Amino acid sequence: MKWSEATWQESQAIYSAIINLPFIQEMTAGTLEVTKFQFYLKQDALYLTYFGSVLAAIAAKLADPKHALAYLGYAEQAIVVERVLHESFFKQYAIADYGEMQPSCHHYCHYLRAVVGFESVEVAAAATLPCFWIYGEVGRYIKDRVQQPNNPYQAWVDTYAAADFNTSVTEAIAICDALAENASEATREQMTKAFLRAAYFEYDFWLAAQTQVSWTPL
Template identity: 50%
Template sequence: MKFTDYIWQEALPVYEKIQSHPFNQELKEGTLPVEKFKFYIYQDSLYLADFAKALALAGTRANSSQELLDFLQFAQNAILVERALHISYFKEYDIAFDGGKAPGCFAYTNYLLATSAYGSYEVAVAALLPCFWIYKRVGDYIYANQKSPNPYQNWIDAYAGEDFAKSVEKALAICDSLAENASESTKIKMTEAYLTASRLEYVFWDSAYRLEAWEV
């Protein structure tokens, strides 16, 4: 069994909760309230800015020049997606550029940045993987089961598209390659990092659905 197959099974209950979450179910049906989608898009733009930094940080610790290039490309893609959100969704939905990170976004981005800066390269790669893999799985699920026409079609198409699929496959291959040469203790830490980031993926969607705000 490949390492990524193993960690997918370990985190499968988390993914199933993400897939069945009202945010994704209502997005699939096209019934998600616009204010919740707007909240999500704004938080996603903040997330992607830090995700790009975490990817670049991890890349600087790569074991090969090819993996460095891969992670820098991942980071560039995240920045391009963030800019596209600003150009399209922010204009279409009249989203304000203020408010800052909600608690869920704050927790997730800070975990990724800290892990990429202070964890091992192997652990950083595992922590960054859910944003690729879970989004791809959710995008594919929604694309295959959506009600049409859907007001959120552009978002659905982006995460079910071939370009994103290629990035996901590359990230999976890097993670498997690292695990093959890792010690058992490192693989345990990689699994824990993948699980933690997967849980934070759930927190991020739940935060958007609840329009989460700081209580104090």
């Protein structure tokens, strides 16, 4: 069994919790409150800036030139292409600015930066994989179950269910499997741990959007 297959099996409880979140179910039904989606978009836009820099840092550490070029492409997609997409969503949903990075986004971003700064490139790549893989799975999950002909969130769904995005997902999985294949057992275990931790942060990110968790005085 490939590293990715075994690790995805271990992550099923987290993935199941994600797709059963009210945020995901209400997006599927087209009933999600717009204020919650606005909160999500602002945090996601802030996250992408950090994510892009992490992907670029991984590219610089990868020994295989093809892998490095792939991660540079992912970094460009995160920083440029998806930023443009978010700006179009900002207009559509009347969002004036990005606002402040809130707790869940802050913790996720700084976890990734810590991993890429202090762990091996194999572990860092594994930590970024849930953002690809889970988004692709969630996009397809929602697209297959959309309950409203004119779902107000259809553009977001189409983005992450699209063939181009899922080609990147497949490629990123293959790179992580190649890294795992040449790594020690201890490193593979750390890769799995990093993947599961980041998968939990994906869950927490959407949960925070549902409840709009913000920095508040105690």
